Amino acid sequence: MYTCKDSINLLLDYLDGELSPEDAQHLKEHLQGCAPCVDFLRTYRATPGLCKKALAHRMPQEMSSKLTEFLRSKIKSAS
Template identity: 45%
Template sequence: MSCGNPHETPCSEVLDRVYWYLDGEVSEEDCDHIRQHLDECGPCLREYGLEEAVKRVVAKHCGCDPAPSELRDKILVRIRQVQAEIEVFE
């Protein structure tokens, strides 16, 4: 996804890191770049808002039960596969 406007941090890079950003797993420098990008880019901000809402709903309904590490790994692999497929079609 790209809004078509030039940014210091490209849309694709921001969207690739949105989960890590939501989880606080990016460096302070990356966090600043992502935050700046979201302030400038409506499409990415909407995508971020959607991901944030999904994360809240999952947390609310799944409580404190952590996912098994094997399941988490499989999900992350699949997410990366889908992201790669999307990039091919863009």
């Protein structure tokens, strides 16, 4: 049986269909009994769509300018 850490490390291969049948079965068994890993998988699957939505919106110019000014001041004060 896989641990949560094992399961999380295998998620990308699982979603890409690249796990061996044995590993996929062990992962599915773990997911059946582990609500936190199921939640993590759900979030992991949703991330690309959320990123696309976020990138589809453009930051208002005034906010972009203020953010740039703020970050530059922080970089200068850290030097």
